[in-house]
Amino acid sequence: MRKVTWISIIIALVAALALAACGGGSSSSSSSGPNPEHGKQLYNSKTLGSASAAGCVTCHNYDATKGDDSKAPFTQGTGTRAASRVPGLTAEQYIRESIMTPNDYVVEKYKAGDMYQNWAKELSKQDIDDLVAYLLTEK
Numbered sequence: 740m741r742k743v744t745w746i747s748i749i750i751a752l753v754a755a756l757a758l759a760a761c762g763g764g765s766s767s768s769s770s771s772g773p774n775p776e777h778g779k780q781l782y783n784s785k786t787l788g789s790a791s792a793a794g795c796v797t798c799h800n801y802d803a804t805k806g807d808d809s810k811a812p813f814t815q816g817t818g819t820r821a822a823s824r825v826p827g828l829t830a831e832q833y834i835r836e837s838i839m840t841p842n843d844y845v846v847e848k849y850k851a852g853d854m855y856q857n858w859a860k861e862l863s864k865q866d867i868d869d870l871v872a873y874l875l876t877e878k
């Protein structure tokens with residue numbers, strides 16, 4: 740009697756381990772974290788989002804060799820500036836806020852409403868994550 744019980748416990752354990760291993764494997768391959776490479780592609784697209792609005796680079800020039808900053812702050816250095824723009828916000832939080840709710844903090848010399856206001860509605864969460872990940876790399 741005893742022997743039979745132990746054997747069935749061991750069989751159950753082995754089966755549970757095998758299931759966990761398979762489940763873990765498939766979930767890790769299907770989950771996708773932020774992708775800065777894809778974010779860079781999105782950022783450099785002429786049009787973007789469900790309403791095909793004019794993309795980020797139609798306002799944001801990369802640096803002074805590519806144009807001026809009359810329409811929007813330069814892209815270069817965004818990841819560095821973002822860390823100190825708003826006390827209490829990390830670079831990541833600040834960049835996300837700049838895209839989702841741009842008027843919460845308006846960079847000096849620009850006006851509320853200058854930045855396109857509808858990205859939160861027109862971009863997927865994954866696209867916004869990817870854009871944030873890309874801009875964090877622009878130190």
Ligand code: HEC
Binds near residue numbers: 798799845850854855
């Ligand atoms: C219509 C022009 C325009 C478009 C299009 C635009 N931006 Fe902006 N953006 C601005 C302006 C103007 C500011 C500065 C004013 C402000 O803070 O809202 C700004 C600010 C920012 C900032 C903060 C920069 C800093 O130095 O603090 C980030 C980050 C940003 N934009 C990201 C994006 C991304 C990502 C996109 C594309 C999904 C985009 N912007 C599209 C005009 C634009």
